[in-house]
Amino acid sequence: MKHVDEFRDPALGQAALARIAALVPQAQRALGRKSVAEGGAPIKIMEVCGGHTHTIFRYGIEGMLPDDLELVHGPGCPVCVLPIGRVDAAIELARRPGVVFCTFGDAMRVPGSDASLLQAKAQGADVRTVYSPADALTLARELPGREVIFFGLGFETTAPSTALVVTEAALTGVTNFSVFSNHITIIPTLQALLDSPGLSIDGFVGPGHVTMVIGMPPYDLVAQRYGKPMVIAGFEPLDLLQSVAMVLEQLVAGVARVENQYARVVREGGNARAQAAIDDVFELRESFEWRGLGEVPSSGLRLRERYAAFDAERRYGLVARRVADPKACQCGEVLKGALQPWECKVFGTACTPETPIGSCMVSSEGACAAYYNYGRLSTVRRIPRTPAKEPAA
Amino acid sequence: MNDAHDDPATHPRFAQIERVRRRSGRVRQTFIDMAHGGGGKAMRDLIDDLVVGAFGSLGLDAGEDQARVGLEVLAQHGDRLAFTTDAYVVTPLFFPGADIGKLAVNGTINDLAVSGARPYMLSCALVLEEGLAVDTLRRVLGSMAEAARAAGVSITTGDTKVVPRGKADGLFVTTTGIGVIPVGRAPRSDRLRPGDAVLVNGTLGDHAAAILVARGELRLDAEIPSDYAALHGMVDALFAVTDVHAMRDATRGGLAAVLNELALASEAGVVVDESALPVRPEVRGFCEILGLDPVHMANEGKLVAVVPGDAAPRALAAMRAHPLGRDAAIIGHVRERGPGVVTVRTGMGGERILDMLVGEALPRIC
Numbered sequence: 001m002k003h004v005d006e007f008r009d010p011a012l013g014q015a016a017l018a019r020i021a022a023l024v025p026q027a028q029r030a031l032g033r034k035s036v037a038e039g040g041a042p043i044k045i046m047e048v049c050g051g052h053t054h055t056i057f058r059y060g061i062e063g064m065l066p067d068d069l070e071l072v073h074g075p076g077c078p079v080c081v082l083p084i085g086r087v088d089a090a091i092e093l094a095r096r097p098g099v100v101f102c103t104f105g106d107a108m109r110v111p112g113s114d115a116s117l118l119q120a121k122a123q124g125a126d127v128r129t130v131y132s133p134a135d136a137l138t139l140a141r142e143l144p145g146r147e148v149i150f151f152g153l154g155f156e157t158t159a160p161s162t163a164l165v166v167t168e169a170a171l172t173g174v175t176n177f178s179v180f181s182n183h184i185t186i187i188p189t190l191q192a193l194l195d196s197p198g199l200s201i202d203g204f205v206g207p208g209h210v211t212m213v214i215g216m217p218p219y220d221l222v223a224q225r226y227g228k229p230m231v232i233a234g235f236e237p238l239d240l241l242q243s244v245a246m247v248l249e250q251l252v253a254g255v256a257r258v259e260n261q262y263a264r265v266v267r268e269g270g271n272a273r274a275q276a277a278i279d280d281v282f283e284l285r286e287s288f289e290w291r292g293l294g295e296v297p298s299s300g301l302r303l304r305e306r307y308a309a310f311d312a313e314r315r316y317g318l319v320a321r322r323v324a325d326p327k328a329c330q331c332g333e334v335l336k337g338a339l340q341p342w343e344c345k346v347f348g349t350a351c352t353p354e355t356p357i358g359s360c361m362v363s364s365e366g367a368c369a370a371y372y373n374y375g376r377l378s379t380v381r382r383i384p385r386t387p388a389k390e391p392a393a
Numbered sequence: 394m395n396d397a398h399d400d401p402a403t404h405p406r407f408a409q410i411e412r413v414r415r416r417s418g419r420v421r422q423t424f425i426d427m428a429h430g431g432g433g434k435a436m437r438d439l440i441d442d443l444v445v446g447a448f449g450s451l452g453l454d455a456g457e458d459q460a461r462v463g464l465e466v467l468a469q470h471g472d473r474l475a476f477t478t479d480a481y482v483v484t485p486l487f488f489p490g491a492d493i494g495k496l497a498v499n500g501t502i503n504d505l506a507v508s509g510a511r512p513y514m515l516s517c518a519l520v521l522e523e524g525l526a527v528d529t530l531r532r533v534l535g536s537m538a539e540a541a542r543a544a545g546v547s548i549t550t551g552d553t554k555v556v557p558r559g560k561a562d563g564l565f566v567t568t569t570g571i572g573v574i575p576v577g578r579a580p581r582s583d584r585l586r587p588g589d590a591v592l593v594n595g596t597l598g599d600h601a602a603a604i605l606v607a608r609g610e611l612r613l614d615a616e617i618p619s620d621y622a623a624l625h626g627m628v629d630a631l632f633a634v635t636d637v638h639a640m641r642d643a644t645r646g647g648l649a650a651v652l653n654e655l656a657l658a659s660e661a662g663v664v665v666d667e668s669a670l671p672v673r674p675e676v677r678g679f680c681e682i683l684g685l686d687p688v689h690m691a692n693e694g695k696l697v698a699v700v701p702g703d704a705a706p707r708a709l710a711a712m713r714a715h716p717l718g719r720d721a722a723i724i725g726h727v728r729e730r731g732p733g734v735v736t737v738r739t740g741m742g743g744e745r746i747l748d749m750l751v752g753e754a755l756p757r758i759c
Contacts, residue, residue, distance in 0.1 A: 001674060013741045014742060058739075060738075064741075135610075364684070374745040376746055
């Protein structure tokens with residue numbers, strides 16, 4: 001298939017892998033680090049975006065990388081970082097009489113305190129999967145007697161389309177439509193991550209589709225203030241391999257820059273119209289709760305006062321509630337890259353895609369789901385074999 | 394006493410009425426109503442007109458509550474019966490390439506065929522929602538008759554129920570089938586052996602893509618016809634050239650579900666070569682846009698056959714020589730490593746797990 005197969009070419013893939021294998025020891029030397037075999041630490045590169053996590057596992061890339069390179073899976077899966085309190089609020093909205101609650105399919109199975117949207121639907125709530133916020137607005141027009149609420153999810157990638165739909169609803173006088181906004185922003189989150197103590201990430205593969213909207217300059221602080229290389233990457237396997245190689249090249253050269261591997265889509269300044277749409281409809285919340293990361297200042301988007309009529313939170317008087325994650329769940333550590341999915345106590349046993357405890361096991365972009373669904377055979381080789389416990393005497 | 398003269402039954406007027414009463418019934422309404430399931434005359438009209446009208450020439454005996462089959466007739470064809478049932482609840486009822494009726498006949502035939510059986514006869518149970526257009530039912534039954542005739546199976550018994558509006562989705566069809574397994578054929582899910590080859594008879598995901606496009610929710614323009622087909626003829630062609638260790642039709646859950654079930658039942662590993670999977674370009678494009686994977690998508694005319702490794706070339710040739718196997722391919726093999734686990738060699742040269750989905754495939758956000 002044109003425009004797809006070129007980016008999955010096996011020969012080019014092998015060449016990129018060979019280049020990565022050659023660059024890793026050079027990068028380790030440049031960082032003054034021993035190899036893993038000699039007791040050193042691997043090079044750790046975080047892919048921020050869940051779409052990249054998905055690509056890595058979908059194409060079996062993890063298993064082809066050298067042992068001295070570790071990809072750490074970041075917090076860029078919007079469904080995974082949704083805190084339980086917000087899922088509960090979504091379910092509360094969906095259960096209101098007269099409400100039609102529209103959501104992207106990913107969010108259907110995310111567990112709240114005692115149910116998911118899928119279970120709420122089974123119990124009678126009118127929850128519908130849509131493919132874009134425009135579908136939800138169309139539904140509002142088709143069902144004038146009902147209240148249609150759209151579950152706004154995602155980073156700056158999806159925020160513009162939500163914004164445009166709100167603008168259109170306002171212009172055309174649709175009164176039975178509102179948005180439950182859980183839109184989030186990438187930069188404050190990256191900053192919170194970089195500020196978290198004990199972070200041992202050597203470089204970043206940056207989110208291509210978010211950057212298509214916000215442009216390159218916002219990332220400057222990653223390179224300048226924190227001194228970490230960052231390469232904005234596309235989502236095909238070759239995009240990802242090339243980006244990893246570009247991060248390694250920066251490490252070898254001892255520089256930290258923001259580079260654009262995804263130039264066929266990402267422009268330096270981003271998409272001005274999309275930025276204007278976000279700015280017209282949304283404003284930053286003082287703080288927003290992320291699963292695993294806790295409260296992150298200026299990281300969430302809510303509707304501006306002039307669009308209050310379309311803001312489900314104001315319209316239905318939602319009270320923000322914080323609900324603690326289940327005790328056994330270590331999604332927070334996984335999202336920060338502090339723990340690999342298989343190091344979580346409940347991974348693959350109590351927490352599986354059928355019975356997820358944490359959100360990372362739900363979305364196909366979640367690191368745990370990716371490991372479980374695609375990677376559990378190729379990655380177990382990295383897990384030390386511990387002898388079985390002696391039975392208690 | 395002059396009984397003959399007094400007996401009103403001999404009155405010409407009465408005889409005239411009786412003649413009309415014995416006429417084959419006809420449904421005059423446009424929509425199904427509750428009376429059509431009430432066990433009275435309206436129901437008899439429905440059965441006479443629509444059901445017997447469609448299946449009368451296919452061996453249906455509407456006069457009895459059961460079909461009767463001579464054992465010696467069955468015994469001519471093999472030494473074991475295969476017996477299966479399936480409920481069909483598809484929305485929309487009609488879609489490019491087929492409809493619920495064709496699925497209900499071919500799906501059950503295929504469930505029989507993958508045991509090696511030659512399908513013999515079907516039953517047909519209908520659940521009708523009050524308000525269903527009679528013409529819709531007529532079309533579906535006509536479609537079932539056409540599919541049964543083409544496949545050479547009879548429809549010999551059935552049942553009809555009507556439920557109040559809102560208690561069903563237009564029309565549900567359940568078919569039960571009986572087939573006879575010829576001596577020596579014994580495909581089983583626990584017979585996978587290291588070295589076996591895994592084959593499919595053609596492109597994956599066509600049916601699921603056709604249904605998703607036909608529902609219109611995605612607003613995608615694509616002409617993707619369903620792949621519905623009765624596979625027993627091709628199964629015969631396959632058994633003519635090789636023993637088949639295991640065979641399944643890849644319906645809901647797609648190829649991934651079938652391979653996982655086989656791998657678990659046999660405690661064998663299965664490796665699939667992603668670049669060998671036959672997928673139509675339209676379906677591939679559809680999947681790329683929605684973030685779906687053809688290996689998880691439903692088919693209605695595709696089967697997975699596991700044959701001894703040395704028989705793979707002739708099994709492939711036999712499939713390809715059949716009209717329903719033109720795009721057949723050897724897609725993988727069975728190995729000892731990773732018992733119970735299915736993996737995919739990706740086009741990039743990596744290897745990953747191929748598991749079943751938890752529920753329906755959910756399109757991703759971005």
